[in-house]
Amino acid sequence: MKRWHWGVVAAVVALVAVGGIRAIGARRAQQEAQAALAAQRAQPIIELARTDVVRADTHELRRVLPISGSIKAVNSAFVKARVPGELQDLKVREGDSVQAGQVLARIERVEGQARLNQAQEQADAAKAQIDIAERQFNNNKALVDQGFISRSALDTSLNNLTAAQATHKAALAAVDLARKTLEDTVLRAPISGVISQRLAQPGERVAVDSKILEIVDLSHLELEAMLTAADSVDLRVGQEAALQVEGSARPVAARVARINPSAQPGSRSVLAYLEIADTTGLRQGLFAQGSVTMGSSSALAVPLSAVRTDRPAPYVQLVEGGKVVHRTVQMAQRGETDKETWVAVSGVPAGSQVILGHVGPLREGTLVKFTGGPPPQPSPGAPASKSPGA
Structure with a gap:
């Protein structure tokens, strides 16, 4: 009789222990789920506008050389x-x-x-x-x-x-x-x-070689640009240029007409002379700046401002699966596209949503959602991007 009594007690204790263990496990699982939910709720979500990202696409990159200088008359006396x-x-x-x-x-x-x-x-x-x-x-x-x-x-x-x-x-x-x-x-x-x-007035007594008047021919104007020795290496006569003259809103077309064969003493700079096609409204002495087109090439590119250099290797920030992803890139030639500097890169899939540089650094894994419209699509007329395996 006593043995049976102790057996029942042992069974009851075992059942109580198993129930306690199950209750503790359920409570721990519930606590972990609540902690995960709380962590998910605490994780920030970055809101990006449609203009904060751009697609990595194949672009025609124009290699340009910035120039500036004063406008001068070709003929003056x-x-x-x-x-x-x-x-x-x-x-x-x-x-x-x-x-x-x-x-x-x-x-x-x-x-x-x-x-x-x-x-x-x-x-x-x-x-x-x-x-x-x-x-x-x-x-x-x-x-x-x-x-x-x-x-x-x-x-x-x-x-x-x-x-x-x-x-x-x-x-x-x-x-x-x-x-x-x-x-x-x-x-x-x-x-x-x-x-x-x-430079003189009637009635004055002038000496030999005294300057009386200066005459300039405004029908033939040119830009005198000073270039560094490195920039002048690839410059060639006949290359086209686009200029912006101070005080004028219209772009001015020009062409490299002459390149000085000698560097300037001291500065070692080289003078280049760009013939201006349309001189309407222009004057001698006005300041102009612009760029000379040195060539063009087609490549998968992103805006140069989107490439971050705060790490040993350059990288870009992408939006993939609603999260921020960092991708290390290798940069190649740079060029102008729609008056913005772009750079050819490798290491980024074509069509990737690249976060522009003005957004600032974002931690990898940060959740992202778009406001004000869907993510940007490829610009009209841009060459179609191809996948690496295509």
């Missing part, structure tokens, strides 16, 4: 005084159009006219001396033939005639020089263009 004197009849001012050969001003010509008259009188006197020497030579020649004078007297008269002729030639040259000096008192436009500077 200074009108200078060639003779000293008082400046007269200067009527043109800045902004006036002039034609090549047009009379712009005069230098007082009284002194020049007097010198021309003096030279002419000296030439006439030299011509009279030739007549006298020639008659004397002819007379002496007749006397020599008759035997009245010696041969040496004839030689002397011949020398006098030769000297008189040389003096007359020198006098005529002096007349030409005086006439040229008188003509130089008239200041004419060497080229057609517009007056950009008036």
Whole structure:
């Protein structure tokens, strides 16, 4: 009887122990589920706008070279005084159009006219001396033939005639020089263009080589760009460029016309000259900047701003399965697409949703949801992306 009693007690204790163990396991499972749910609720969800991501697609990358510089006239000239004197009849001012050969001003010509008259009188006197020497030579020649004078007297008269002729030639040259000096008192436009500077006023006494006016030809303008030695290596005559001129909203097309064969002393920079196609509304001295197209290539690319470099290896942030994923990438050539710099990359599947750089760094595994519309689709007209195995 006692053995049976103890057996029942043992069975009851065993049942109680098993029930307790089951209750403890159920409570622990419930606690773990509640902890997981709480953790899931506590995990932040990042909201991204449609404009915060872009698809990695195949793009035509234009390799460009940034340039900047001042616009200059291909043809310009200074009108200078060639003779000293008082400046007269200067009527043109800045902004006036002039034609090549047009009379712009005069230098007082009284002194020049007097010198021309003096030279002419000296030439006439030299011509009279030739007549006298020639008659004397002819007379002496007749006397020599008759035997009245010696041969040496004839030689002397011949020398006098030769000297008189040389003096007359020198006098005529002096007349030409005086006439040229008188003509130089008239200041004419060497080229057609517009007056950009008036550097003297009527009534002033100017010296030789004094600058009076500056003329620029606005029909032919070019950009003078200073390039580093490395940038100038791939630059070629004929390459196209797009410029933006200060104060003008319209883009300006240009073409590399010339490249200086010598580097500048000290800076070792190289000057390149870009011919501007349409000069309407442009002026000399305006600042312009833009880029020269060096070539193009097609590649799978992402915006350069989306590539992060805060780790030893560059990477991009993707949205995959509603979460943030980090992918290490290898960068290749860079280029322009829709006025934005893109870079060819490998290590990213085509069509991936790439988070742009302005969003900032996100922890891998962060949940993501989009607001304001679905994720971006490939841009219209963009080349179709191909999978690596295609």
